[in-house]
Amino acid sequence: MPTEMHNPAHPGEVLREFLEGRNIGDVAAHIGVSRVTLSKILNGRAGVTAEMSLRLSAALGTSPSLWFDMQKNWEFAQAKRKKLPRIKQLGVAA
Numbered sequence: 001m002p003t004e005m006h007n008p009a010h011p012g013e014v015l016r017e018f019l020e021g022r023n024i025g026d027v028a029a030h031i032g033v034s035r036v037t038l039s040k041i042l043n044g045r046a047g048v049t050a051e052m053s054l055r056l057s058a059a060l061g062t063s064p065s066l067w068f069d070m071q072k073n074w075e076f077a078q079a080k081r082k083k084l085p086r087i088k089q090l091g092v093a094a
Helices: 011-018 024-031 035-042 050-060 064-081
Strands: none
Touching: 011 035, 011 064, 024 035, 024 050, 050 064
16 A cells, blocks of 8 residues: 655646747747746646646656646645644434
């Protein structure tokens, strides 16, 4: 069973490495999104949606699940850091 990462990178951090040396506006136009949208992801202010993962995988030759799973893992790690109220398990429905 794989070990769980306690502090996974936001997919935007990894994407920055993939795009190093490229003009962000050109990349955004290439994948059909606004520069603002791509910039928000790169700066960790927005997440990678299922649709964006498909766009990125087509442009970069990666698997869509690479980006989508990275986002899921990052969000799950963030959620685990929050204090949740004590929640009792639901009983069996009658």
